[in-house]
Structures are given as C-alpha cells and as structure tokens.
Amino acid sequence: xxxxxxxxxxxxxxxxxxxxxxxxxxxxxxxxxxxxxxxxxxxxxxxxxxxxxxxxxxxxxxxxxxxxxxxxxxxxxxxxxxxxxxxxxxxxxxxxxxxxxxxxxxxxxxxxxxxxxxxxxxxxxxxxxxxxxxxxxxxxxxxxxxxxxxxxxxxxxxxxxxxxxxxxxxxxxxxxxxxxxxxxxxxxxxxxxxxxxxxxxxxxxxxxxxxxxxxxxxxxxxxxxxxxxxxxxxxxxxxxxxxxxxxxxxxxxxxxxxxxxxxxxxxxxxxxxxx
Amino acid sequence: xxxxxxxxxxxxxxxxxxxxxxxxxxxxxxxxxxxxxxxxxxxxxxxxxxxxxxxxxxxxxxxxxxxxxxxxxxxxxxxxxxxxxxxxxxxxxxxxxxxxxxxxxxxxxxxxxxxxxxxxxxxxxxxxxxxxxxxxxxxxxxxxxxxxxxxxxxxxxxxxxxxxxxxxxxxxxxxxxxxxxxxxxxxxxxxxxxxxxxxxxxxxxxxxxxxxxxxxxxxxxxxxxxxxxxxxxxxxxxxxxxxxxxxxxxxxxxxxxxxxxxxxxxxxxxxxxxxxxxxxxxxxxxxxxxxxxxxxx
Numbered sequence: 001x002x003x004x005x006x007x008x009x010x011x012x013x014x015x016x017x018x019x020x021x022x023x024x025x026x027x028x029x030x031x032x033x034x035x036x037x038x039x040x041x042x043x044x045x046x047x048x049x050x051x052x053x054x055x056x057x058x059x060x061x062x063x064x065x066x067x068x069x070x071x072x073x074x075x076x077x078x079x080x081x082x083x084x085x086x087x088x089x090x091x092x093x094x095x096x097x098x099x100x101x102x103x104x105x106x107x108x109x110x111x112x113x114x115x116x117x118x119x120x121x122x123x124x125x126x127x128x129x130x131x132x133x134x135x136x137x138x139x140x141x142x143x144x145x146x147x148x149x150x151x152x153x154x155x156x157x158x159x160x161x162x163x164x165x166x167x168x169x170x171x172x173x174x175x176x177x178x179x180x181x182x183x184x185x186x187x188x189x190x191x192x193x194x195x196x197x198x199x200x201x202x203x204x205x206x207x208x209x210x211x212x213x214x215x216x217x218x219x220x221x222x223x224x225x226x227x228x229x230x231x232x233x234x235x236x237x238x239x240x241x242x243x244x245x246x247x248x249x250x251x252x253x254x255x256x257x258x259x260x261x262x263x264x265x266x267x268x269x270x271x272x273x274x275x
Numbered sequence: 276x277x278x279x280x281x282x283x284x285x286x287x288x289x290x291x292x293x294x295x296x297x298x299x300x301x302x303x304x305x306x307x308x309x310x311x312x313x314x315x316x317x318x319x320x321x322x323x324x325x326x327x328x329x330x331x332x333x334x335x336x337x338x339x340x341x342x343x344x345x346x347x348x349x350x351x352x353x354x355x356x357x358x359x360x361x362x363x364x365x366x367x368x369x370x371x372x373x374x375x376x377x378x379x380x381x382x383x384x385x386x387x388x389x390x391x392x393x394x395x396x397x398x399x400x401x402x403x404x405x406x407x408x409x410x411x412x413x414x415x416x417x418x419x420x421x422x423x424x425x426x427x428x429x430x431x432x433x434x435x436x437x438x439x440x441x442x443x444x445x446x447x448x449x450x451x452x453x454x455x456x457x458x459x460x461x462x463x464x465x466x467x468x469x470x471x472x473x474x475x476x477x478x479x480x481x482x483x484x485x486x487x488x489x490x491x492x493x494x495x496x497x498x499x500x501x502x503x504x505x506x507x508x509x510x511x512x513x514x515x516x517x518x519x520x521x522x523x524x525x526x527x528x529x530x531x532x533x534x535x536x537x538x539x540x541x542x543x544x545x546x547x548x549x550x551x552x553x554x555x556x557x558x559x560x561x562x563x564x565x566x567x568x569x570x571x572x
Contacts, residue, residue, distance in 0.1 A: 009473060016373045019366060024386055027441060029411055030401040031389070037404055045409055091305035093298070100294035106302065113313050115495070116545065117502030119521045121313060123541040124320025127534045147312050150305050179297070208394035210505055229396045232403070232509050240404070247400050251393060258392050267384035268453040270391060 034251070038244035060245035063238060064227055073223040073253070076138065076213075077206045080145045084202050087146070088153025089195060093187075095154060096161035110151040118148065118211040126215040136218025144216035145209055149202045156201065156269075160194030193264060200261035201270060207254050224250050324539035335539035345540075348520040349547060355432070355507075355519065356500035359439040363447035364493055371452040372481070384452070387445035398438050399509040403429055406437060434510035435517045439500050447496040454488030455481075490559040497555075498548050520544050 038056055040049030060066065095107070113121065125144060129135035134143060164187070172186045188195075210225050217226055228250050231243045261270075290296065327334035339345045374380050390398055406412050408425035416422040428434055458481065466476045504521040511517025524544065528537030 012369075012473075013373060016370055020370055020383070023444065024383075026405075026412070027386065027390060030398070030405045030441070033404040033411060034397070034401045047411070047414065087305040087308055090301040094301040098294045098296070098299045100299050103294075106306065109306070109309055109314070113309065115498065116548070117498050119502045119504050119524070120541055120545050120548070121317055123524050123528055123537050124323070125312060125316040126528065127323065127538065128316040128319055143312055146308060150308060154305065204392050208392055210394055210396050211502075214505075225394060225396050228400070229505055229509070232396065232400045235403075243400065244404070247397055250397060254393055258388070262385060262388075267381070267388040268449045268456075270388050270449070 031251070034244050034247050037241055038248045040241055043241075056239070056241040056245040057249075059239075060242045060249070063242060064231065064246055066224075066246065066249065069222065069224055069227050070253070072138070072221060073207065076141050076145070076221070076223055077203055079142050080149055080206045081199050081202050083142065084146055084149040084153050085195060085199050087150045088198070089157055089191070091150070092154045092157035093161055096158045097166065110154050113148045113151050114155070118209070119215075121147070122212050122215045125212075129216055135216060136221065138221045140216045140218070141213050141221045141223070144212040145206050147212070148209075149206060152202060152205070153198045156198040157191070157194055160191060164190055197261065197264040197269075200257060200264065203257045204254060204261055204270075207257065224253060320538035321542055323535050324542050327535050327539070328533060335536050336543070338536070339539060339543060344518075345523055348518055348523045349543070351517065352501055352503070352519040352521075353547075355435055355439060355503060355517070356497055359436060359443050359500050360447070360493060360497040362440065363444040363496055364451070364489065366444065367448040367451040367492075368455075368485070368489070371448060371455045372477070374452060375455050380452075384449065387448060389445075390442045391445050391449070395438060395442055395503075395505045396509070398441050399506045402434060402438050402441070402506075402510055406434060429510055430512050432511070432516050435503065435507050435519075438506035438510050439503055443496055443500050446499065447492055450492040450495060451489065454485060454492065457488075458484050487559055490555050494552055494555055497551060501548055501551075502544070520547075 036049065037043055039052045039054065041051045041053050043049040091110075095103070095110075122144070125147065126135060129140045129144065134140040168186060168190075169182060172182045177185065207223070208225060209223075210229060213223050214226050214229065217223070222230075224246075228243070228246055231238060231246065235243065287296075324335055325332045327338075330337060374383060377383070404410055406426075406428040408427065408429075412428065413422070413426045416426050417424075428437065462480055462484070463476055466480045471479065502521055503519055504525065507513055507517045507519045507522055511519075513519075513522050520540065521544065524537050524540035527533050527540055
C-alpha cells in the first residue's frame with residue numbers, strides 16, 4: 001500500500017471522512033427519528049419527546065390490520081422467492097453451460113428488467129395485468145414482482161454455476177444419474193450457498209419493492225410497504241407516531257432478512273448486479 | 276422409416292453441436308415469462324400510446340408536448356436526477372478510493388446499504404420527521420444560527436433532492452467501490468514507483484481504467500433517480516414544483532384511467548432515459564477501454 005504523508009494528503013483524507021461522517025450521521029439520525037417517534041407520547045417543539053409509551057404499536061397493529069397485511073406480504077414474498085428461484089436457477093444453468101446462437105440477445109433481455117426502472121415498465125405492465133384480469137389480485141402482484149427478480153437470480157447464479165467443474169456432472173452421468181438425480185444429489189448441494197444468497201437478496205428486494213407492488217396491488221393484495229405509503233400519503237388521518245410504529249415494523253421485517261443475507265454476500269453485491 | 280429417424284437424430288446432433296439441446300431448453304420457462312410480462316407489455320404499451328382516446332396516431336404525444344403542465348415534467352425530473360447523480364458520483368469516487376484501503380470496510384458498507392434496502396418510502400417518512408420544521412436538522416441549523424426560523428425543507432424540491440441523495444449516494448458508492456476494488460493495486464504501485472504523485476496516479480492510472488465503470492454507475496444511478504416516484508409525492512409538492520414525469524404517468528393511468536396517455540408518458544420516460552444512455556455510452560467510447568488487471572496483455 002502507498003502511504004502518502006504530505007499535509008495535503010492528510011487534509012484530503014480528513015475531508016473525505018468528514019463527508020462520509022456527515023452522510024452517515026444524517027442517515028442514522030433519520031432512522032433514529034422514526035424509531036424514537038414511534039415510542040413518543042408527544043413530540044413537538046423539543047429535541048426529544050416528553051414521555052415514552054409503547055401504545056402506538058398496539059394501535060398501529062389494529063388500525064392498519066397488520067396481521068392481515070403481514071400475512072399477505074409474506075405469502076407474496078415467499079411465492080415470489082420460490083418461483084424466482086425455480087425459473088432463475090434453471091435458466092442460469094442453461095446460460096452458464098451452453099453457448100447457443102442468440103445468447104447475447106437473451107442475456108440482453110435478462111438484463112433489461114434490471115436496468116429499466118420499475119415505474120417505466122410498470123405502467124404498461126399494470127395495464128396488461130388489469131386488462132387480463134389478474135391486476136389487483138395476489139397473483140398480479142406475484143407476476144409483477146417476478147419481472148425483476150427472475151433476471152436477478154439468473155445474473156447472480158451464472159458465475160456460481162460456471163465455477164463448478166462440468167467434469168463432476170459428467171462423472172455423475174457416467175455412474176448412471178439421470179438429470180433429476182444429477183440435479184438433486186450433485187448440483188443442488190454445491191449450488192446451495194449461491195442459491196441461498198440469491199434468494200435472500202430477492203426476499204429483501206421484494207419486501208422493499210414499492211413501485212411494482214403499488215401498481216399491481218388491489219385492496220387485499222397490498223404488501224407492508226404499500227400500506228406504509230398510503231398511510232404516509234394520507235398523513236393527518238392517523239397519528240404520526242402510529243405511522244412511525246408501522247415504519248419500524250416494516251424496517252424490522254426488512255432488516256432481519258438483510259442481516260441474514262449479509263452473512264452470505266458482500267453489501268456491494270446488493271447493488272452491483274452484473275459484472 | 277429408419278431413414279427418417281436417422282435424419283432426426285442427425286438434426287438433434289446438429290442442434291446439439293450448436294449448443295441447442297435439452298439443457299438449453301431450461302431457459303425457455305424464464306424466457307417465456309419475461310416475454311409475457313416484460314416484452315409484450317412494453318410493445319403493447321408502445322402500440323397503445325399510438326391509439327389515443329382522441330386525435331390521430333400521435334394524438335397523445337401532441338397533447339403531451341403542447342401542454343406545459345405535462346412537458347415541464349421532463350425538465351422537473353431532469354433538474355432532480357442530473358444534479359443528484361453528478362453529486363453522488365463526484366463524492367463516491369474519492370470516498371471509494373479511500374475506503375478501498377480500509378481493512379474493515381464491512382461496517383461502513385453495511386450502514387450504507389441500509390437506505391438502498393429499506394427503500395424510498397421509509398426514507399421519505401423518516402425525512403418528513405427529520406427535515407421537517409421541528410425536526411433535528413432544522414433545530415441544528417437554528418442552533419448554529421445558520422437559519423433564522425425553521426428551515427422549509429419538506430414538501431418542496433429540497434425534500435425530494437435529499438431523499439434521492441440518501442438512497443442514491445449509497446447505491447452509486449457501492450457500485451463505484453465494486454469497480455475500484457476490481458483494479459489491480461499493482462498498477463498504482465507501479466505508477467508510484469515511477470514518482471507519480473496522488474493526483475497524477477488518479478488522473479493517469481485510475482481515471483482511464485475507471486471511466487467505463489463510472490459510465491455504467493452514472494447510468495444506473497441516473498435511471499433510478501429519473502424514475503423517482505414515492506418520494507416526489509410524499510416529500511415534494513406533486514401538484515407543482517416536483518411534479519415529476521412518473522407522477523404524470525401515474526395520474527394519467529390511475530386518476531384519469533387514460534391508459535393510452537399513460538403508456539405514451541411511460542414511452543417518453545423510456546425515450547429520455549435512452550437518450551441519456553446513448554449520450555453517456557457515446558462519450559465513453561472516447562476514453563480508454565481495456566483490461567483493469569495488471570500484468571501483460
């Protein structure tokens with residue numbers, strides 16, 4: 001490593017840490033206000049609330065029917081995760097193992113839903129969903145969420161599969177394993193860490209996926225983040241603390257999975273999708 | 276009959292030689308799914324945009340570009356997305372160059388991945404409290420005598436700007452970091468051995484190697500920022516100063532139920548993004564393109 005010891009380098013380095021510190025400080029303060037406010041009896045015109053209570057969690061849970069919302073959220077998320085895994089891993093296997101004409105075009109098709117922002121393709125997609133009758137239903141939300149997650153699984157899995165030596169598969173074939181047994185007994189155990197990481201990231205992304213769910217969801221198929229949006233949108237109808245209590249619950253549902261995911265992947269992998 | 280089966284066998288073999296066999300067919304389910312849910316709706320939307328409720332083929336586009344309330348949304352969105360993306364990238368590069376040298380980057384990257392994974396809705400709700408007239412940010416400004424009264428930072432341009440920066444900067448930074456860590460440190464050491472100072476090393480070693488990656492980081496961040504929706508509604512003034520293009524598209528679809536117009540606006544949104552992508556990729560080819568690893572070749 002190069003050690004630069006001049007005054008200029010030191011000032012530069014300090015300046016960088018000040019910028020990072022300022023950013024992180026604001027970020028933490030922003031999250032802290034939500035958490036503190038959710039426990040506040042009243043928080044107006046002062047640095048900290050007057051007194052603390054946990055009643056907002058109970059009232060938020062009833063007001064926003066969180067039992068139902070959380071059930072729907074996890075039903076949708078787990079359906080998306082399993083379907084994305086099924087479609088994604090099989091396609092990634094073919095992409096990693098075969099070279100065929102038009103492969104670059106197929107790759108481009110898999111990249112596009114990750115590059116085009118959801119709101120851009122979400123509006124035409126929602127139109128088609130509503131016209132075919134699935135818009136506003138459970139399956140409408142699931143289908144909408146599969147659009148970015150299947151390509152995501154494919155792109156994460158391709159390098160994982162490529163690093164497995166094809167000779168291992170050939171050996172299993174020699175010993176008489178069919179495609180199914182080959183997959184279950186040979187490939188799956190070796191790919192499991194990769195699949196797990198990919199699916200956990202899909203889980204985090206789907207819990208937080210606002211735009212597509214918002215466009216495709218009906219009254220009974222809203223996930224937690226959409227309910228949160230509507231309550232912030234209609235601010236004034238309910239107490240701010242109640243909304244913040246729900247925001248904390250939402251944060252917890254995301255963070256649990258994020259922390260588990262971070263045991264398997266590097267944070268940079270969450271955004272750097274295709275290298 | 277044997278002739279036919281022999282023929283089919285050879286066809287299968289010929290296909291297999293070109294990489295088409297049973298395994299290749301495994302991409303078919305995913306491919307069909309994306310055709311049905313991504314390609315088809317996009318083409319359908321394109322077609323629908325040329326079949327307006329009133330007027331000729333280009334009726335929707337004519338309406339959009341003749342009404343300042345509609346076409347101003349492009350400028351409004353660019354005025355948010357471009358500065359946020361440029362600031363994110365300009366700050367992300369030096370920070371990533373520094374963080375690259377850290378032994379324990381994990382804590383910082385974990386903190387920075389939070390706003391990306393929590394999403395814009397939560398950040399918007401947090402900022403409404405935090406940047407509000409009675410929020411901590413405003414209080415600190417008053418404490419430091421930087422502002423006389425409570426600062427007005429929500430329900431206007433700056434609220435949306437702050438939310439885009441909070442979610443956009445970590446995104447850009449993590450992308451940039453992944454590019455910068457991909458550059459072989461030996462290249463910088465070689466430059467230092469030859470007496471290049473920090474600025475020269477950056478200008479002549481890192482910059483040329485980074486430009487392709489930075490172009491991609493710029494594009495991904497820009498495209499995300501350009502599609503700003505929840506925070507423009509929650510933290511901005513969606514009726515006026517922060518009526519961004521996605522709000523216009525949403526209102527056309529779900530408030531006026533004019534799917535044809537909504538599709539047209541979505542296509543205009545995609546077209547603006549495409550133009551920016553084309554400009555950036557065009558500019559990128561003016562720079563060095565090649566290996567970021569050291570050694571020969």
